[in-house]
C-alpha cells in the first residue's frame with residue numbers, strides 16, 4: 604500500500620499534469636483566436652494595404668447586406684456616417700484607419716472589459732466575422748448563442764433567446780443585423796437584471812435605431 608508521502612507525491616504529479624494540460628489548452632485556444640482575428644483583419648482590409656479604412660468597412664457591410672436577408676432586403680447594417688463612428692472609436696492615432704495594432708488592441712481590451720467603458724462597435728463586427736468562418740455573411744444559432752453566453756451568462760440569454768426564436772422560423776441562420784438585434788435585446792435584459800454589472804449597453808442601440816448615432820460625439 605502506498606504511504607501518505609507517496610500518495611501526496613502522486614497527487615502533486617497529477618495536479619502538475621492537469622495544470623500543464625490546461626495551460627496547453629489555453630495556449631492552443633489563444634493561438635486559434637489569434638489566427639481567427641488575423642483572418643478577420645484580412646477580410647476587412649479589402650485593398651490589402653494593412654489598414655481598415657471607411658471604404659474597406661463599407662465594402663464589408665455591403666457584402667453582409669448581400670447575404671440572403673442580410674440586413675433586411677439588402678439594407679446596409681450601417682450608414683457611411685455610422686461606419687465612420689465604428690472606426691473613429693478605435694482610431695487612436697487619428698489617421699482615419701484602423702491598423703493591426705489598433706485592431707488587436709481593441710479586440711483584447713473590449714473582450715476583457717468589465718467596466719463597459721471600452722468602445723464596442725467594431726468589437727461586435729469582429730466577433731460576428733470571427734464566427735463566420737466560411738465568409739458567407741451568416742453564422743448559425745449555436746454560434747450566436749455561444750457568443751452571448753460567454754458575455755451575459757446562460758440564463759439571461761436563454762430566457763430571452765427562446766422567445767426570439769420561437770416566433771421566427773428561419774432562425775438557423777443569423778445575419779449581422781439579426782446578431783446586433785439579439786445582442787441589443789440580451790444586453791437590455793441583462794441590464795434589467797443587474798444594472799451595475801453589465802457592460803456594453805451604451806453603444807448597442809444605434810444599430811437598430813440610426814438616429815441614436817447623433818448622441819455620439821465624433822469628428823463628423
Ligand SMILES: [Ca+2]
Nearest residue numbers: 648650652654
Ligand atoms: Ca485597407
Ligand SMILES: [Ca+2]
Nearest residue numbers: 694696698700
Ligand atoms: Ca489609426
Ligand SMILES: [Ca+2]
Nearest residue numbers: 735737739741
Ligand atoms: Ca458562415
